[in-house]
Amino acid sequence: MQIFNESFDFSKVATQASGSVWYQHGGTVILASVAVDEEKSIDEDFLPLTVQYIEKAYANAKFPSGFIKRESKPNDFETLTSRIIDRTLRPLFPSTYRHPTQISVLVLSYDGKSDLQVCALNAASSALQVSSIPLSYPVCAVRVGRNENGFVLNPNARELEEGKLDLYISGYEDNILMIEMRTMRQESNANELSEDELCEAIELAKKEIQKISLAYKQSFLEHKKPTFTIKHCPDNQSEEVQKLILQNYWDDLLKAINQMAKSERMVELQKLAQKISIERELEYDKVLGGVEKCKRKAVREMILKEQKRADNRGLKDVRAISIETNVLPFAHGSCLFKRGQTQALVVATLGGEQDAQTYELLGDKSPSKERFMVHYNFPGFSVGEASLIGAPGRRELGHGNLGKRALESNLSDKRVVRLVSEILESNGSSSMATVCGGSMALRASGVECDELVAGVAMGLIKEGDEYAILTDIMGLEDHEGDMDFKVAGSSKGVSALQMDIKLGGVSSKILREALLQAKEGRMHILSLMEESAKKIVKNDSILPICESFYVEPDRIVEIIGAGGKTIKEIIEKFGVTIDLDRNNGEVRVSGIGAERLNQTKEYILSLLSKNKPRSEKVDLAIYPQGLKFKGRVKKLVDFGAFIELPQGGDGLLHIRKIKAKNANPQEGEELECIVLCSETNKVELDLV
Numbered sequence: 256m257q258i259f260n261e262s263f264d265f266s267k268v269a270t271q272a273s274g275s276v277w278y279q280h281g282g283t284v285i286l287a288s289v290a291v292d293e294e295k296s297i298d299e300d301f302l303p304l305t306v307q308y309i310e311k312a313y314a315n316a317k318f319p320s321g322f323i324k325r326e327s328k329p330n331d332f333e334t335l336t337s338r339i340i341d342r343t344l345r346p347l348f349p350s351t352y353r354h355p356t357q358i359s360v361l362v363l364s365y366d367g368k369s370d371l372q373v374c375a376l377n378a379a380s381s382a383l384q385v386s387s388i389p390l391s392y393p394v395c396a397v398r399v400g401r402n403e404n405g406f407v408l409n410p411n412a413r414e415l416e417e418g419k420l421d422l423y424i425s426g427y428e429d430n431i432l433m434i435e436m437r438t439m440r441q442e443s444n445a446n447e448l449s450e451d452e453l454c455e456a457i458e459l460a461k462k463e464i465q466k467i468s469l470a471y472k473q474s475f476l477e478h479k480k481p482t483f484t485i486k487h488c489p490d491n492q493s494e495e496v497q498k499l500i501l502q503n504y505w506d507d508l509l510k511a512i513n514q515m516a517k518s519e520r521m522v523e524l525q526k527l528a529q530k531i532s533i534e535r536e537l538e539y540d541k542v543l544g545g546v547e548k549c550k551r552k553a554v555r556e557m558i559l560k561e562q563k564r565a566d567n568r569g570l571k572d573v574r575a576i577s578i579e580t581n582v583l584p585f586a587h588g589s590c591l592f593k594r595g596q597t598q599a600l601v602v603a604t605l606g607g608e609q610d611a612q613t614y615e616l617l618g619d620k621s622p623s624k625e626r627f628m629v630h631y632n633f634p635g636f637s638v639g640e641a642s643l644i645g646a647p648g649r650r651e652l653g654h655g656n657l658g659k660r661a662l663e664s665n666l667s668d669k670r671v672v673r674l675v676s677e678i679l680e681s682n683g684s685s686s687m688a689t690v691c692g693g694s695m696a697l698r699a700s701g702v703e704c705d706e707l708v709a710g711v712a713m714g715l716i717k718e719g720d721e722y723a724i725l726t727d728i729m730g731l732e733d734h735e736g737d738m739d740f741k742v743a744g745s746s747k748g749v750s751a752l753q754m755d756i757k758l759g760g761v762s763s764k765i766l767r768e769a770l771l772q773a774k775e776g777r778m779h780i781l782s783l784m785e786e787s788a789k790k791i792v793k794n795d796s797i798l799p800i801c802e803s804f805y806v807e808p809d810r811i812v813e814i815i816g817a818g819g820k821t822i823k824e825i826i827e828k829f830g831v832t833i834d835l836d837r838n839n840g841e842v843r844v845s846g847i848g849a850e851r852l853n854q855t856k857e858y859i860l861s862l863l864s865k866n867k868p869r870s871e872k873v874d875l876a877i878y879p880q881g882l883k884f885k886g887r888v889k890k891l892v893d894f895g896a897f898i899e900l901p902q903g904g905d906g907l908l909h910i911r912k913i914k915a916k917n918a919n920p921q922e923g924e925e926l927e928c929i930v931l932c933s934e935t936n937k938v939e940l941d942l943v
Contacts, residue, residue, distance in 0.1 A: 256478075258470050261377065265385050265478045274386025274480065278378035282366030284314075287378035289386040292355045296486040300544070302348055303355045306341040308333050308375055310617045314365040320615050320622070331652055332616060336372050338653050340379050342755050343425040343433045347383075347390055352485055358383065367618040368411055370398055376425055384475045389482040392427040392759075393471035397460045399424070401446075406456050408463055412618070419446040424460040427468040430760020431461065436752040437660035445664040445705050447748030450770045458763065496537065496545030501552075504531060508549055515550075515731045516566035517596055518682055520639050524550060554735045558716045558723050565731055566595075573711070573727040573776050578691075578787040580699040581794055588700025588794070592692030595729065596682035598637075601692035603700040605799050606671040607832035607845050627663055628673045631655035631689055637681045654686040661690045661708055661743035661751035668703040670801050670845065683729035684712035690743045690751075695784060699791050701798055707784050708750060710743030711776040713769050717758060724769050726776040742773040746781055799832075801845045802852040806863060808840035813866055814859060817891040817922075821862075829855045866890075875904050875938045882930040883943055888920045896920050898928055898940055906930070906938035916942045 256263045262279045269275035272288040279285075297303055310333055312319040312326060319326055329337070340360065360375045376396040384393040400410035401420035415421060416439075423435040434457070438446040448456070500508060504527065511523035528543040535542075557563050562570060574595030583589040588603035611624040631654040635642030647655070658676065666672070674696060676689035687710030694708040714728035715738035725732055733739055737758040744750040749770075754761075806814070814835060815822050822833055831846035833855075844855045878900060886898040889905060895913060897905040908928065913920065920926060927943035 256474060258474055259467065261374075263381055263474075265381075272382075272386075273388065274382045274384070276378055276382040276385070278374065278381065280369045280374050282364060283362070283369035283371070283374055284364035285374055285378040286359075286361045286363055287375075287382040288359050289382050289388070290357045290359075291386065291388060291483075293387070293483045295355060296353045297355070298353075300547075302345060302352060304341065304345055304348070304358070305356070306337050306344070306358045306360070306379070308336040308340060308360045308362075310362040310365075310371075312617075314362045315367065315617050317617075330614070331656070334649055334652050335656055336375055338649055339372055339423070339425075339433070339435065340376050343376055343394055343396070344379065344383060346432055346757055346759050347392060347394065349389065349485060352388075354388075354485070356388070362617065365617050370409065370412075371617070372396065372423060373398055373409070381471065381475060384471065385478045385480060387480045387483050389485065393468055393475055394425055394427045394432060395464055395467040395471060396423065396425040397463045397467070398422065399456045399460050401456070406459055408459065419444075420448065420456065422456050422460065424457065424464065426461070426464045426760065428760075429461060429465050431457070431464075431754070431766065432756050432760060434752055434754040436749070438664045438748075438750050440664040440666070443667065443705075445745070445747070445750060447664070447744050447750050449748045450767070450774055453749055453752070453770060454763070454767050457766065461763070493541060493545050493548070496531075496542055497549055499535065500531065500545055500549045505553075508546070508553055511546075512550060512553055512565050512731070516564075516682075516729060518639065518730075521547075522639075551735045554731060555716050555718065558725070558732075559718060559721055562723070564725070566729065570723055571726045571772060571775060573779055574729075576780065576783050578695060578784065580695055580787065580791045584794065585797060586794070587798055588696045588698075588702070590692040590695035590699060592688050592695065594684070594688055594691075594727070596680055597685050597688050598678070598680040599685060599688035599692040600677040600679055601689060601696040602675045602677070603693075603696040603702065604673045604675075605700060605702065605845075606673065608671065608834035608843075609832075610671045610673070626669075626671045627659065627666055629655045629659035629662065629676070629689070629693060630673065631658060631676045631678070631686070633678045633681070633685065637678045637685075654689065657686050657741065657743075657751060657753050658689040658693055661710055662693055662697070662704075664750050665694075665705045665708055665745060666697070666702070667705055668801075669803070669843065670702070672697070672700075672702055681730070683731075683733055684710075684727065684741070686710070687712050687741055687743065691780060691784060695787065698788050699793065701793055701800070706745035706747060707781055707788065708743060708745050709777050709780040709784060710741060710751075711773050711780060713740040713742065713773050713776075714738060715740070715761070715765065715769065717765075722765060724765070724772050726772055738769075740769050740773070742770065742777065744777060746778065797847065799845050799847055800849060800852065801843055802849075802856055803841060803843050804856055804860075805840045806842060806859075808837060810863055811835050811837050811840060811842075812892045812894075813863060813890075814842065815893070817893075825855065825858065829858070831855050874935055875900070875906075875933050876935050877902065878906070878930050878933045878938055880930055880932055884928060885925050886928050886940075888922050888924045888926060891920070891922055898926065900938060904938065906940040908940045908942065912941045918942055 264277040267277040269288045273291040274289040373396045380394045399422040400407040400418040426432045511527045514523040528546045532539040532542045577593040579591040586602050592599045613622045615622045674693045678685045690710035714725035714732045714736040716723045739755045741753045834843040890897040895909040928940045931939045
């Protein structure tokens, strides 16, 4: 079945799964499958959905990178893509659905051009739509880029990389379910989007989503498998418990909710449930379930009817903020950012090229380097839980990625930078605290950034046509609300955005209001950050600085020396780090103390001046092809040897020619050579 530029085959493979599709877009092939345990239904109040996105190395004719030549632990891109699919599809399931469900998305072939995240979601959605699960709406994804001429719908990889915007939106018909957005830096411009521009881009994506999702719905209908009946037994006892609580324990419930406004923990609710259980001789688990449902009702009614929040804030109020910089004397830069009961200690470390993170994506021909890293840690003690600190999970990777996307476009410094956010206390929006603290930590470490960047988490409570938008949501409002909408940016505009909807879609009107209200909150936080930035005292005694200068690209080899000997000697002599760019001739020297860097720069330039090849002063075209002579080996380099020519200048004896004659020349040794070809600035030699 062909729909626009995608093809779907629902009977080709994995037919024993509840739903499956052989999806193809260009040369990209994806197998998406849905497996459901129709006979089992859990009692807990959550959706047992698991999504796995897996890239096979053979999809791009590659071996798995690393020591073990087998796909194992998912990389960050796979984990983040799994989250994108999960966050889009989860709101589609009926509220009573409790059957264990597994969605697997396998990339079997990749053409290097297709947008894997768009294709993966479309494949997963189509497999889910034709499965035996009773669902009504097939969703799809669209990516929007931006160049000098305006917005671009579904840009290819090159257009996206060279553009100014990366906006990923998923939804169905005219409803938006999820948004991931970031701006991309170009030269000296962070390219933040204004709220109006962002709304324009979203509307463009909505029209495309509506067209595609309607085509899906019509085409997939005939392939839909017979649906099974969701196992859900109405709990009459729970309804009786709720009535009991509302009639007799309402004031106690409000007190417990007020305590929850100070913590993400449910201790006060558990105490109330214990009290009711003893006094009324009821089963504790049933009472706790009733208390939680009443809590949801109380929180939402308080906001919608009274315009009042559990901590007595107004709907647009931001909690009290405290900012301390460079609280760690021996870190390059640090910030302890507190907002209400959320605390983030964000630490910046500056490094050289050797400190960059090496990674390799499926479509890459060679490994790439990540020069700016944001690592987010969420230990259990931050919410009062007794749990081991282990490897980061999907949520931690996702929050770290959001922080990176928010800050990266404003980063003008070329050094390798690592930000680590340690969440010390949490009651809502620790990812946005990471953005604020991260921007301050960068400023405190002397890293060059265009503007300070702040983030704020927005929420939504909606019942029918009545709704309320909340600024700076806490954990309680996040859990009981209908939207988690995180907006980050500078005073110039939005640099990153992430939105998840729990109620099955949000209108453009509400989205626009939320963006404008988020701007008010962001500008308030930025004003506090600007005041704090004026008081920063840098750790100058340990803070590395960077000096950049340029040389002729073909002379970089002289700085390196034979086998790296020269550059190693310079590094040891001055105690600095040196990064070289062979393409444009940039030399970056990093170390502690400006005097040390200046001495290193002068030493390198003096070295190049002393070794300045005579060939620059001689027209090398004077040497005829076939000329034989005896020349002294002037310099050995990785790719061969430079030989002194009879009338001045140097000729290159390439390493291939040396190996072909099994020679082992040494500096100062005289060799019998012959001219292969000569130009004004170049002579190629061979051994006689």
